[in-house]
Amino acid sequence: MAPLVRLAGVGKTFDTGVTALSGLDLTIDEGEFLSLLGPSGCGKTTALRIIAGLDAPTEGAIETTARTAGEGGLSFVFQDPTLMPWATVADNVWLPLRLAGVSRRDAAARIQAELARVGVADFAKALPHELSGGMRMRVAIARALITRPRLLLMDEPFAALDEITRFRLNDDLRGLWRETGCTVVFVTHSVYESVYLSTRLAVMTRRPGRILHEFSVDLPAERNEALRRDQFYLDLCAQASAALARAQGEGVR
Amino acid sequence: MRRPAHRLATVLLPVGVLALTGLFWEALVRHYAIPPYKLPAPTRIAQALAEDAPLLFGALAVTLRLTVAGFAAALVGGVVLAILLTRSRWAALAFSPYAVILQVTPLVAIAPILVIYAGPTATIYLSVFIVAFFPVLAGAMAGLRSADPQLADLFALGRASPWRRLLLLELPSAVPFILAGVRTAGGLSLIGAIVAEFVAGSGGSDAGLAYRIVEASYRLNVPRLFAAVALICAAGLVLYAAVALSCAALLRRWQPDRRG
Numbered sequence: 001m002a003p004l005v006r007l008a009g010v011g012k013t014f015d016t017g018v019t020a021l022s023g024l025d026l027t028i029d030e031g032e033f034l035s036l037l038g039p040s041g042c043g044k045t046t047a048l049r050i051i052a053g054l055d056a057p058t059e060g061a062i063e064t065t066a067r068t069a070g071e072g073g074l075s076f077v078f079q080d081p082t083l084m085p086w087a088t089v090a091d092n093v094w095l096p097l098r099l100a101g102v103s104r105r106d107a108a109a110r111i112q113a114e115l116a117r118v119g120v121a122d123f124a125k126a127l128p129h130e131l132s133g134g135m136r137m138r139v140a141i142a143r144a145l146i147t148r149p150r151l152l153l154m155d156e157p158f159a160a161l162d163e164i165t166r167f168r169l170n171d172d173l174r175g176l177w178r179e180t181g182c183t184v185v186f187v188t189h190s191v192y193e194s195v196y197l198s199t200r201l202a203v204m205t206r207r208p209g210r211i212l213h214e215f216s217v218d219l220p221a222e223r224n225e226a227l228r229r230d231q232f233y234l235d236l237c238a239q240a241s242a243a244l245a246r247a248q249g250e251g252v253r
Numbered sequence: 254m255r256r257p258a259h260r261l262a263t264v265l266l267p268v269g270v271l272a273l274t275g276l277f278w279e280a281l282v283r284h285y286a287i288p289p290y291k292l293p294a295p296t297r298i299a300q301a302l303a304e305d306a307p308l309l310f311g312a313l314a315v316t317l318r319l320t321v322a323g324f325a326a327a328l329v330g331g332v333v334l335a336i337l338l339t340r341s342r343w344a345a346l347a348f349s350p351y352a353v354i355l356q357v358t359p360l361v362a363i364a365p366i367l368v369i370y371a372g373p374t375a376t377i378y379l380s381v382f383i384v385a386f387f388p389v390l391a392g393a394m395a396g397l398r399s400a401d402p403q404l405a406d407l408f409a410l411g412r413a414s415p416w417r418r419l420l421l422l423e424l425p426s427a428v429p430f431i432l433a434g435v436r437t438a439g440g441l442s443l444i445g446a447i448v449a450e451f452v453a454g455s456g457g458s459d460a461g462l463a464y465r466i467v468e469a470s471y472r473l474n475v476p477r478l479f480a481a482v483a484l485i486c487a488a489g490l491v492l493y494a495a496v497a498l499s500c501a502a503l504l505r506r507w508q509p510d511r512r513g
């Protein structure tokens with residue numbers, strides 16, 4: 001089966017002269033949960049934006065079949081919830097469908113179902129500023145899921161949240177991924193989060209970023225709090241940490 | 254939330270100051286028997302206001318009608334021009350200096366030119382437009398460019414047309430900026446109307462309040478002069494309060510995110 005996304009020798013140099021990526025090779029298969037792990041400022045976000053088509057690479061090539069607009073295409077979750085402050089929670093979740101030409105009436109049932117799925121069903125009529133940070137992120141995830149995306153791109157979505165909220169959202173995100181069967185690319189700088197969530201891990205070097213090391217995470221599909229103390233999980237985390245430490249030293253070649 | 258006692262004081266203290274000043278003023282005029290053409294007592298001003306009510310309130314209605322019409326046109330015009338100028342960088346480069354030139358040229362200097370070509374009534378309307386237009390334009394220009402870049406990314410991912418992007422993202426993002434401009438414009442528009450009437454105002458049934466002030470001053474009808482000024486002052490306060498309250502009501506939806 002052809003991969004969903006294939007990046008070959010991708011490089012990105014911005015107009016400012018900063019080279020964010022250089023020689024990035026990465027293949028993303030249908031249905032996997034891939035974490036991109038790397039030090040801050042290593043071009044993880046740039047890689048995600050190139051996959052989404054929000055930025056064009058200055059070098060190399062990208063092939064993907066996931067870039068269709070609207071239903072079944074790709075969705076993006078940013079580090080901030082990025083909700084429209086003037087619109088209700090329900091109207092925020094409606095946005096991607098609205099842009100695809102679905103009326104509010106036709107979308108109503110799906111909006112409500114999506115809000116229920118992420119656990120904020122009672123807040124459909126609330127405004128974003130009335131919600132906590134964790135709840136706002138849940139709304140942002142509902143907005144991303146409403147188009148039933150094939151590919152879900154997430155850029156450190158839980159980085160600004162407290163640990164308890166973050167753990168709970170990790171579990172819920174795992175559940176959503178298994179339920180929807182979509183492909184997830186999850187950018188993070190947290191080793192524990194990446195191992196806990198993923199089926200595969202790609203560690204990136206310091207800027208200009210490229211993939212230093214890839215390994216699959218052979219943990220059971222059913223993951224819960226107990227796993228966070230599991231020895232095999234902790235070994236994988238140690239392995240990822242070591243790779244990340246090497247990545248800090250790499251980069252300039 | 255402020256305590257009720259404090260809130261009461263914010264109303265009672267200024268009213269008390271007004272009452273005491275009025276009493277002192279009244280006493281002063283009576284004690285020294287100052288004639289009304291030099292300094293009318295507050296009671297004499299009130300009397301003038303009552304006697305000249307048809308004349309003064311009629312004039313106020315004329316002024317307010319032109320003020321509100323010019324203000325409304327400036328609001329629409331400012332937002333529409335801001336939309337056009339933000340669609341094209343070339344248009345913004347070509348026309349922005351003229352908006353500034355119009356803004357920095359004193360209105361009293363432009364009004365005599367306007368009156369030649371537009372006539373007295375239209376001059377007042379145009380003057381209000383000119384002073385109220387710029388704050389709205391400036392606010393809308395800044396606001397239309399203030400949309401969250403990540404939200405803009407979402408619109409790009411959804412392949413939104415420029416039109417939907419304007420309607421669903423850029424204009425809603427601009428609302429707080431536009432309203433800040435509107436608040437400034439509201440205060441300026443009455444000033445614009447009065448200044449224009451001083452230069453271009455005409456007598457008869459079309460006479461505005463500023464014209465009545467000039468007229469009363471020539472005739473040394475000092476009580477009426479004071480009454481007219483008091484009326485303008487009250488109208489300005491009402492206008493300001495109406496604009497500020499409607500802006501605050503509209504802005505409730507636009508509160509930024511709380512952290513936590």
